[in-house]
Amino acid sequence: MVRTPSCDKNGLKKGTWTAEEDRKLTAYVTRYGCWNWRQLPKFAGLSRCGKSCRLRWMNYLRPNIKRGNYSQEEEDTIIKLHESMGNRWSVIAAQLPGRTDNEIKNHWHTNLKKRVRQNSSVSNEEKHDTNNLAPREKRQKRLKQPNNSLANQITSQIIDSSPSSPQPCSSGSSTISKDTAVATSTEAYEETSGNFWTEPFLIDCSFVSSDFLEQPFMNTEYISPVFDEFFCPYGLYEEKLNSNNLSQIIDSSPSSPQLSSSELSSITRDTAAATSTNMAADDNVTSSEAYAETSGDFWPQPFSADNSYVPNDFLEPFMDAEYLSPVFDEFMCLYGFDGEHEGFN
DNA sequence: AATTCTATCAACCGCCAAGTC
DNA sequence: CGACTTGGCGGTTGATAGAAT
Numbered sequence: 001m002v003r004t005p006s007c008d009k010n011g012l013k014k015g016t017w018t019a020e021e022d023r024k025l026t027a028y029v030t031r032y033g034c035w036n037w038r039q040l041p042k043f044a045g046l047s048r049c050g051k052s053c054r055l056r057w058m059n060y061l062r063p064n065i066k067r068g069n070y071s072q073e074e075e076d077t078i079i080k081l082h083e084s085m086g087n088r089w090s091v092i093a094a095q096l097p098g099r100t101d102n103e104i105k106n107h108w109h110t111n112l113k114k115r116v117r118q119n120s121s122v123s124n125e126e127k128h129d130t131n132n133l134a135p136r137e138k139r140q141k142r143l144k145q146p147n148n149s150l151a152n153q154i155t156s157q158i159i160d161s162s163p164s165s166p167q168p169c170s171s172g173s174s175t176i177s178k179d180t181a182v183a184t185s186t187e188a189y190e191e192t193s194g195n196f197w198t199e200p201f202l203i204d205c206s207f208v209s210s211d212f213l214e215q216p217f218m219n220t221e222y223i224s225p226v227f228d229e230f231f232c233p234y235g236l237y238e239e240k241l242n243s244n245n246l247s248q249i250i251d252s253s254p255s256s257p258q259l260s261s262s263e264l265s266s267i268t269r270d271t272a273a274a275t276s277t278n279m280a281a282d283d284n285v286t287s288s289e290a291y292a293e294t295s296g297d298f299w300p301q302p303f304s305a306d307n308s309y310v311p312n313d314f315l316e317p318f319m320d321a322e323y324l325s326p327v328f329d330e331f332m333c334l335y336g337f338d339g340e341h342e343g344f345n
Numbered sequence: 346a347a348t349t350c351t352a353t354c355a356a357c358c359g360c361c362a363a364g365t366c
Numbered sequence: 367c368g369a370c371t372t373g374g375c376g377g378t379t380g381a382t383a384g385a386a387t
Contacts (some may be wrong), residue, residue: 038372055356090375106354
């Protein structure tokens, strides 16, 4: 069931994740967020590609993931949705909180597919079976499909029921096409299941107080040093910085680090993501401001702000200094901290 | 007990869309 | 406009556990 660990040509590890790697990844993501999956392994001290880290987190380590034992209701939902929209696993997964698209896909292929075949006529099966097509053709066919029935209904419900109208993106494009809305199922997931960060604590955890969600985020103890590293040189935080003592820390730090174009690119991408996911409709809010306003959800605020919000059994394994990235220490020192990470040990 | 077969599912791979330069 | 980067998606693989022989 697990792959033998091996390395690719770049020396990056492949195959089964070890418990140690899981701890490192979870520790990092819970504390600093997924600000850039490509860069994340380097900062988290992992010899994995970003894609592998993302997959591991999304499909396995993310809190509140349900595993095994599908209920009858869940299976009926999967069958119904698959009948309607085919192999659009991410859209189906958006309707099943706690289930990942990968897991649903596996469950379909190992259990439900057979059951459906037994219970339905061949013609009905062929209606949505795209197995005779090459992968490229399948995808093209899927993307060209008219926005039919249930898939669109679901997407519409997702958008309509979102707490606030999300801003499309930082590019200023104000229209969200049906195709885009349907295709970007991750957005759908976020809208139905809540924000990537707050979702695990909101769905079934009554321990999140309302004032926690409203409390100001811009406090030095909540801010990722990596976040500072990337944003401060570009002035994105000036307004906020003026209102707290972080500005003093930055002012006294060495010269501002330079960003490569790809790094900056990733920031703007994340900015857009944060904006579209979290920001309340406000045409006067720029993407960077939106990011600043929403970063309380984007960064692991719940853990730093007050650990009592989080179940101890989830947190404890990751609150050990040994899982801190060495790079983290470098940044902490850069901004005037002495390596004592208050609240983390 | 040894071997073969089957089911499971974590993880990889290639492709695509969107955004940036 | 094309090249490039990144995140996300669905298809597929392959190691392993357990069942069957």
